[in-house]
Amino acid sequence: MRNGIEGIDELLRDRLLIMANDRSANDVLSHVPLRTGGLVLTGADAPARCREIRNAQPGMVVAVDYGSHTREIASVDAPFGLATSHGWRALGLADLNEILDGQRDNKVSFAVTPTCFIPPDETGDASVFKAVIGQTNQLDREDTIVLLPCSYRWLRGVSLHHLVKGIRACRHPVALIMQADEDPLKRSHVPEGLRQLCRSCPRLVLWRTDLAAFDAMAHGALGAAVGASAVLRFGVAPRPDNGGGGRKPYTVVLVRRLLRYLRVATLQDWFAHVDPWTCGCAVCDGAPLTRFIDSDIDVCAALQHTVRELYALHYELDATLPGHERIDWWRQKLVDSWEHHRLLASQTDTELEFPKVLQAWRRQSPLPLPSAEQPRGQDQSGPS
Numbered sequence: 001m002r003n004g005i006e007g008i009d010e011l012l013r014d015r016l017l018i019m020a021n022d023r024s025a026n027d028v029l030s031h032v033p034l035r036t037g038g039l040v041l042t043g044a045d046a047p048a049r050c051r052e053i054r055n056a057q058p059g060m061v062v063a064v065d066y067g068s069h070t071r072e073i074a075s076v077d078a079p080f081g082l083a084t085s086h087g088w089r090a091l092g093l094a095d096l097n098e099i100l101d102g103q104r105d106n107k108v109s110f111a112v113t114p115t116c117f118i119p120p121d122e123t124g125d126a127s128v129f130k131a132v133i134g135q136t137n138q139l140d141r142e143d144t145i146v147l148l149p150c151s152y153r154w155l156r157g158v159s160l161h162h163l164v165k166g167i168r169a170c171r172h173p174v175a176l177i178m179q180a181d182e183d184p185l186k187r188s189h190v191p192e193g194l195r196q197l198c199r200s201c202p203r204l205v206l207w208r209t210d211l212a213a214f215d216a217m218a219h220g221a222l223g224a225a226v227g228a229s230a231v232l233r234f235g236v237a238p239r240p241d242n243g244g245g246g247r248k249p250y251t252v253v254l255v256r257r258l259l260r261y262l263r264v265a266t267l268q269d270w271f272a273h274v275d276p277w278t279c280g281c282a283v284c285d286g287a288p289l290t291r292f293i294d295s296d297i298d299v300c301a302a303l304q305h306t307v308r309e310l311y312a313l314h315y316e317l318d319a320t321l322p323g324h325e326r327i328d329w330w331r332q333k334l335v336d337s338w339e340h341h342r343l344l345a346s347q348t349d350t351e352l353e354f355p356k357v358l359q360a361w362r363r364q365s366p367l368p369l370p371s372a373e374q375p376r377g378q379d380q381s382g383p384s
């Protein structure tokens with residue numbers, strides 16, 4: 001067996017990773033705290049960049065996501081694969097082991113399986129998902145997290161039960177990606193399903209996500225990886241053109257007190273006639289959030305601001321005890337966000353909607369799903 005990592009669960013516990021393209025890695029690196037943070041790198045140069053960062057800063061947690069899920073759909077026979085310079089390569093168990101070893105050779109802090117996209121379960125028997133878990137359970141290693149890039153439909157109904165059962169049976173921690181055409185948490189029952197999953201599966205990391213990282217960690221997720229850009233904040237279904245450069249994205253900032261990402265142009269509209277909100281993070285140093293324009297320097301500074309603000313929020317989460325205290329802290333953040341939306345509406349004289357996802361998070365938390373050993377009907381205790 002390849003030498004394991006000292007307690008991969010402990011390494012991941014309460015850790016907030018930033019998921020960034022290899023080209024943005026250096027922009028965010030100095031804003032990521034060693035003790036509670038880390039990076040997940042995507043893109044063709046991710047392995048090389050990972051090695052560079054780990055050579056320079058051995059204490060920084062860095063992993064690599066090859067993005068196989070954006071290229072191919074998983075099947076029972078070939079749930080893992082890799083885009084190479086010679087084309088697509090499906091991976092059997094021995095190949096998979098070799099790829100994970102290769103990640104370790106590039107000094108990753110932990111290895112990540114190159115799982116292909118797991119589509120909605122049309123057959124009802126969860127066969128593709130079971131193949132992913134079944135094969136990784138044959139891996140004799142303690143240094144690997146199993147990537148589960150799933151359609152949002154897995155967070156509902158009988159699929160959710162399959163998901164919980166499979167994750168509980170997995171020998172490794174898992175990293176869940178939720179895929180949809182837009183924010184998967186806008187789909188009905190998905191926020192509740194995710195909470196149930198987090199409360200039912202203690203070895204789950206939410207991957208390629210946004211502020212859902214905090215809702216998930218409040219509800220028992222081991223850790224999370226938040227995307228630095230919009231395309232890295234939820235899963236995308238495989239398309240032939242994935243991986244190509246899209247149009248230039250507009251500048252977006254996290255407005256921490258609102259618990260939302262917003263386009264700077266939207267903030268500029270809202271604050272056209274009143275003093276704009278300022279930010280006290282180390283990047284902004286009291287400057288207004290409306291100052292960013294679409295230049296490369298400003299896009300970079302906006303990202304650095306967002307990373308700082310994510311870790312400021314995470315610092316608060318990390319100071320709470322898991323369970324009731326952490327859920328209460330998150331609930332209060334959502335109450336504060338609602339108040340700040342009201343305040344903003346009155347200050348700027350604009351009609352503001354409280355976002356659907358934040359509304360969903362303000363609802364009561366569902367109970368965890370019963371474990372297999374638990375007799376039906378037995379009362380489940382826990383925070384409500």
Ligand SMILES: [Zn+2]
Pocket residue numbers: 279280281282283284285305306308309
């Ligand atoms: Zn700032």
